Amino acid sequence: MQHPPDVLVQAIRYDTDVISARQLGRKRAEELGFSRPDQALVATAISELARNIVVYADQGEIELATIHQPDRVGIKITAKDRGPGIADLESALADGFSTGNSLGLGLPGTRRIVDEFDITSSPGLGVIVTVVKWSRR
Amino acid sequence: MAVKVPILKQGKVLIASIQEDLSDSDILDLQHRILEDVIRCRAEAVIIDVSAIGILDSFGTKTLSEIAYSVRLRGAKLVIVGIQPDVALSMVLLGLTLPDIPTALDLDRGLALINGG
Amino acid sequence: MSELISSSIAEGSGNLDLEKIFRWFDLTEEDRACTVELGELTDDVGEHIIEAFYAHLLNDETAARHFRDDAHIAQVKRGQMRYFRELVSADLNDAYVADRRRIGSIHERTGVTPTLYIGSYAYYLNRLAHVVLERMDEDPHKAFHLVMSLFKIAHFDMSLALETYVDAREEAIQARERELSELPTPVLQLRPGLLLIPVVGTLDSHRARALTVQLLEGIQEHRASAVVLDITGVAAVDSAVANHLIQTMAAARLMGALSVLTGLSAEVAQSLVKVGVTGEALNTAGDLQRGIEMAEQLLKD
Numbered sequence: 194m195q196h197p198p199d200v201l202v203q204a205i206r207y208d209t210d211v212i213s214a215r216q217l218g219r220k221r222a223e224e225l226g227f228s229r230p231d232q233a234l235v236a237t238a239i240s241e242l243a244r245n246i247v248v249y250a251d252q253g254e255i256e257l258a259t260i261h262q263p264d265r266v267g268i269k270i271t272a273k274d275r276g277p278g279i280a281d282l283e284s285a286l287a288d289g290f291s292t293g294n295s296l297g298l299g300l301p302g303t304r305r306i307v308d309e310f311d312i313t314s315s316p317g318l319g320v321i322v323t324v325v326k327w328s329r330r
Numbered sequence: 331m332a333v334k335v336p337i338l339k340q341g342k343v344l345i346a347s348i349q350e351d352l353s354d355s356d357i358l359d360l361q362h363r364i365l366e367d368v369i370r371c372r373a374e375a376v377i378i379d380v381s382a383i384g385i386l387d388s389f390g391t392k393t394l395s396e397i398a399y400s401v402r403l404r405g406a407k408l409v410i411v412g413i414q415p416d417v418a419l420s421m422v423l424l425g426l427t428l429p430d431i432p433t434a435l436d437l438d439r440g441l442a443l444i445n446g447g
Numbered sequence: 448m449s450e451l452i453s454s455s456i457a458e459g460s461g462n463l464d465l466e467k468i469f470r471w472f473d474l475t476e477e478d479r480a481c482t483v484e485l486g487e488l489t490d491d492v493g494e495h496i497i498e499a500f501y502a503h504l505l506n507d508e509t510a511a512r513h514f515r516d517d518a519h520i521a522q523v524k525r526g527q528m529r530y531f532r533e534l535v536s537a538d539l540n541d542a543y544v545a546d547r548r549r550i551g552s553i554h555e556r557t558g559v560t561p562t563l564y565i566g567s568y569a570y571y572l573n574r575l576a577h578v579v580l581e582r583m584d585e586d587p588h589k590a591f592h593l594v595m596s597l598f599k600i601a602h603f604d605m606s607l608a609l610e611t612y613v614d615a616r617e618e619a620i621q622a623r624e625r626e627l628s629e630l631p632t633p634v635l636q637l638r639p640g641l642l643l644i645p646v647v648g649t650l651d652s653h654r655a656r657a658l659t660v661q662l663l664e665g666i667q668e669h670r671a672s673a674v675v676l677d678i679t680g681v682a683a684v685d686s687a688v689a690n691h692l693i694q695t696m697a698a699a700r701l702m703g704a705l706s707v708l709t710g711l712s713a714e715v716a717q718s719l720v721k722v723g724v725t726g727e728a729l730n731t732a733g734d735l736q737r738g739i740e741m742a743e744q745l746l747k748d
Contacts, residue, residue, distance in 0.1 A: 208353040215385060216351065230660050233384060233416035237424065240387040244354065299388050302424035411703065415663030418701040427697040434703035435670060 199259045203243075205274075206252040211243040214255040218270065221257055225266050227328045234306045235268055235326050241303045242272035242322055250276020250319060260325070267308075267327040275319040282314055335360045337367055342374040343444060345437070349382050357393045364397055368404050375444045376401050379437050381412025391426040398431045409433065411440035465539065472603045474539075478596035485535040485593065488582065496574045497527050503570055510563055534604060535597065547604055551611025555619065561609060572601055624649050624682075632658050634665035641742055642671045642704075643735075647680035655691035659698055666704045673742040674699050677735050679710030689718040696729070705745045706730065709738030 201221065203214040219236040227235065239255060246253040253274030260267040279285045286300050300322075304310040309325035334356045338345045344367055346360060364376060378394065380386065386394070398408040411434045413421070421427070434440040469475070501524060504510045514520050537543050554564055576594045583590035632654075635643045642665055646658065662674060676696065678684065684692075696706040707730040711719070719729070730745065732738035 208355055212351050212353050219384065228660075230416045230419050230656075233420045234423070236385050237387050237420040240385055240389075241424075244387070244389055247354075302388055302426075305425070306420060306423045413701045413703075415660065415667055415698075415702065418663055418698040419659055421701060422694045422698040428701060429697075433701055435666070435672070439672070439703055 201257045203255045203257075204252070205243050205246045205255055205272075208244075208247055211240055211247060214243045215239040218255075218257055218268065221259070222268060222326075222328075225259065225268065225328065227268075227326075231326065231328055235270070238303050238307050238324055238326065239270055241299045242270065242324070245299055245320075245322075246272060246274045246276070249279075250274030253319070265327045265329050267325050269323065269325045270307075272322045273319065278316040278318060279312075279314040279320055280316060282312060286312070333359075333363075335363075337363060339367075339371055339373070342372070343441070344368065344371065344373045344376045345379065346376065347379040347382070347437075351383055351385065352390070354389055357390055361393055361397050361400075365400055365404075368401055368406055374406050376406060376408045377437065377440045377444070378408065378410050379412045379440070380410060380417070381414065381436060384414070384417065386413070386417050386421055386426070388424055388426060391421060391424075391428065395428060395431060398428075407432065407444065409440045409443055412436050465541075465544070468603065469539070472599055472606075474599045474603055478599055479539065481593050481596040482535040482600060485579070485597065486532070488579065489532055489535055492578050492582075493528055493531050496571065496578065497524055497531070499574060500527075500567070500571050504567060510567070513557060513559065534600060539600070539603070544607060547607035548611040551608035551613075552615040554608065555612045555615035561612065564608065564612075565605065568601065568605055572598065632661060634661055634669075636669050636671070637675075637739065640670065640672045640746060641739075642666065642669060642674045643677065643739070644674065645677045645680060649682050650684070650688045650691060652687065652691065655688065655695070659691070659695040662695060663698055663702060666699060666702050671704050673746050674704050674706045675735070675738045675742050676706055676708050677710045677738065678708065678715065679735070681710075681715075684712075684715040684718045686718050686722045689715070689722045689724070693719075693722065693724060693729070705742065707732055707738045707742045707745070709733070709735050 201217055203210060203217055205211065205214060215236040218239040219232050222232040222235040239257075243255050246255075251274075253272065253276070256271040256273070258269040258271070260269055286304065300312070303322075303324065306326075307324040308327045309323075311323045312320065314320040334350065334352060335346050335348050338347070344364065346364060348360075352360070364378075367373065368376060376397075378397070380394075394410060398410075401408040409432045410428070413433060432443060434443050501520065505514070505520075514523065533543065533546075553559075575597070579594055579597075580587065580590050583593070632644060632646055635645070637643050642662075644658070644662055644665075648654075650658070662676075665671065666674065674696075676692065678692070681688070692708065696708065699706045709732045711731055711733075730741060732741045
């Protein structure tokens, strides 16, 4: 069986790019055999991460990579921007915290719906959020 | 900007049926138009039908609750109908449970809810 | 102690690890050399002791139940003789350890409890000690040392079997839990619009998620407006499981269905309070009957 290309990239600048990114993610999750609820979770995580880019950093990108393992398959979502970065990561990950126009559930909520979550931020160099969602085979 | 969500008027009830995945600006546009229409039509109730959408993330959900609260301030009620199983699950996992906003399975049930009490 | 043994054995029972265990049991080369002397004695009186041992064993109702017939007893006696020879003379190496550990898992499978095992062992050792002391009455000092060495090896030997017994038991329990947790949860329609979900077994995250999805799809499929979630059959509800239940009901509510939670034990009620749930936010009923009545009442309102 031929696998679809393992890495997809969606540039994020406008809020319509958020839609494209999450549709791309849902399609990829479906192709990889994710359950319908998991497809929705992948799309939702992408939506949250992509919006953060639009709201806080003006532009960046969402990269989707496929991870094949013997007993499971995963989608690694990497959100990169060149914005101002997050000065206080701990607060940004706490429920209820928001510096922009959102509920403050974006990052902590995303962390709850994925299996792996990692964030690095250096002031002035932007933010990289990497999350992985697995599907049992 | 093209209108993405038609708002139908049925007696004193406004029905907004979301047909496709909305961007943040589409949702803000919807918010704006619903509030205008509630005032203009003296609507008593609003139903937002989300059965066609596959995602309600934190921004979408937050805006929906804002619409509900503003509609309530105008003395009307708002019911959200048609949240799909996958969407309901992701919303709850995100921590978005819309605790004080009435919900119904679909448009018929939503209308029944409004007319029943 | 058990940690010391299991970690050492788990690491591959190499010589180094065995050395560590021998130190713990104060088991020296000298002890081993000592018991090898028992070899002759073994062949001489072994059979006699084993006969007495089995007479004792078969006298006990519980113990006797482990033997099918005389042929089985004869077979086990032969095995016992070999076991006994190895105890006093075999190299205490990896092969020996593997063999002794196998015995523990056989015991777990066949229901030989630690009491039965240790009790039998003790009876056996006492008999042997007496024989040794009788036969060596010209040198009681040496006899005593010999018996002490034998006891050290016997204890080492027992620990191996018991460690495996415990491991095997744990594995069996986990396997049963896995089986339970893989049971699909039925979504039953009591009457149009009203669903009943009897949750049975262990509710881990994976199963709780599956349950939520089943419930939500059930609501859509049956066009349900109310759901009774009965957790009488749930083994344990910790705060994680309580959270799953709350999330499930919140998701059902988003789809326009009311839920009633029934079958809460005192502990479950406490878990729910711990995750911040109060009765006001949640419809709960003591038993299934009242839960169904409550759901029907909610549907009328």
